[in-house]
Amino acid sequence: MNHIAHHLELNLPVSFIQEGGQVVAYTPALDLSTSGKNEAEAKRRFSEIVSIFFKDLIENGTVDAVLSDLGWHKGQVAWNPPTISQESISVRVPAVA
Numbered sequence: 506m507n508h509i510a511h512h513l514e515l516n517l518p519v520s521f522i523q524e525g526g527q528v529v530a531y532t533p534a535l536d537l538s539t540s541g542k543n544e545a546e547a548k549r550r551f552s553e554i555v556s557i558f559f560k561d562l563i564e565n566g567t568v569d570a571v572l573s574d575l576g577w578h579k580g581q582v583a584w585n586p587p588t589i590s591q592e593s594i595s596v597r598v599p600a601v602a
Contacts, residue, residue: 513583515555515586517532517534517535517555517586518532518533518534518586518589518591519531519532519548519551520532520533520591521544521547524540526542527540527541527542527547528540528541528542528543528544528546528547529547530544530547530548530550530551532551532555533589534575534576534577534586534587534589535555535558535575535586536575537551537554537555537558539551539553539554568584572584575587
């Protein structure tokens with residue numbers, strides 16, 4: 506069984522999307538999302554879900570496999586998330602006449 510020896514501080518890219526009366530917090534770095542009634546609640550719940558996600562990886566011994574599949578890179582000390590950029594691009598799509 507793996508034990509949690511310490512905690513790491515990660516900076517993850519997070520998008521906040523208003524959907525009806527909820528705010529969705531999503532990170533492509535872990536392909537995880539959660540929601541809250543406002544952005545503050547979504548941020549709090551996001552922190553909780555990321556913590557649960559990593560605890561589950563550690564307890565199941567799947568850290569290397571899962572993070573590697575998500576595009577993370579193992580450094581000398583810890584795993585590093587993939588570089589993710591976000592921008593708006595203009596695209597042409599068919600429209601109903």
